[in-house]
Amino acid sequence: MASVELERQIAALHPASFAWALACTRWNATEAEEVLQSAYLSVLEGRARFDGRSAFRTWLFAVVRNVAASARRRRWLESREPWKQLLGGPGPDPAEPVLAEERGARVRRALGTLPARQREVLDLVFFHEMTVEEAATVMDVSTGTARTHYHRGKLRLVALLGPEDST
């Protein structure tokens, strides 16, 4: 794919990609922006290459998800560096949602209690309007696994939201 065309497609999906990056980082806007930058860098460097085996959006979301997972692992390792604890004690949790007081915070908190894969599949299906099959491709799991996470996540989120959200 030509770089101009690639950039055009990525630009068109930028808001959706940011929304997905937010979901992958538990609505930490700063972190989501960094994840998106790193994902774009992967594309620019050719480390992530679109091969046409899936829809462009599915591929881009998979790249964003992988970058977010790497960033999460790196943060986890950094948070366990013993000298940091000796010098400054535990800092603020980077996964703490920075938009906690905004509208929808309750839903985000509820989503935050779900296992990552349940949260991801629900976000992809109910917000990004993907099929479970597409979500499975983004999450790099089988369709059956994605379907299991989808059903469990749905039941759990409905229970977490409680009856008052039914209107």
Add this chain to the structure above:
Amino acid sequence: MTPGEDEARLRAALADAHREDARHLPGFEATWASAQRRPDRRTAWRWAVLSTALVAAGVATWLVARPKPVPAAWPTVATRWVGPTDFLLETPDLVTLRSVPTLDPRGLP
């Protein structure tokens, strides 16, 4: 609640969760430009591999081409073993014993 109602409710809940996303959305141009400005990790990786290869080649060349230490010559005394009973061979006719007599073929019948 029916499965259809559940799905509608979850769709609305997810929309709520994402309602404020746009407020924090960074501009595409800025994000794209920042990504382009970031150091190319591939280039850094290539440099690291190249440097390691050069160092390894240097070490290998030095190992192969370095002047070999000359093995020390064994002292003659140490290599010539003298048995404790050698003196018994030192007889007055030693010269006769050590030389092999030759026969002149012309003298043969």
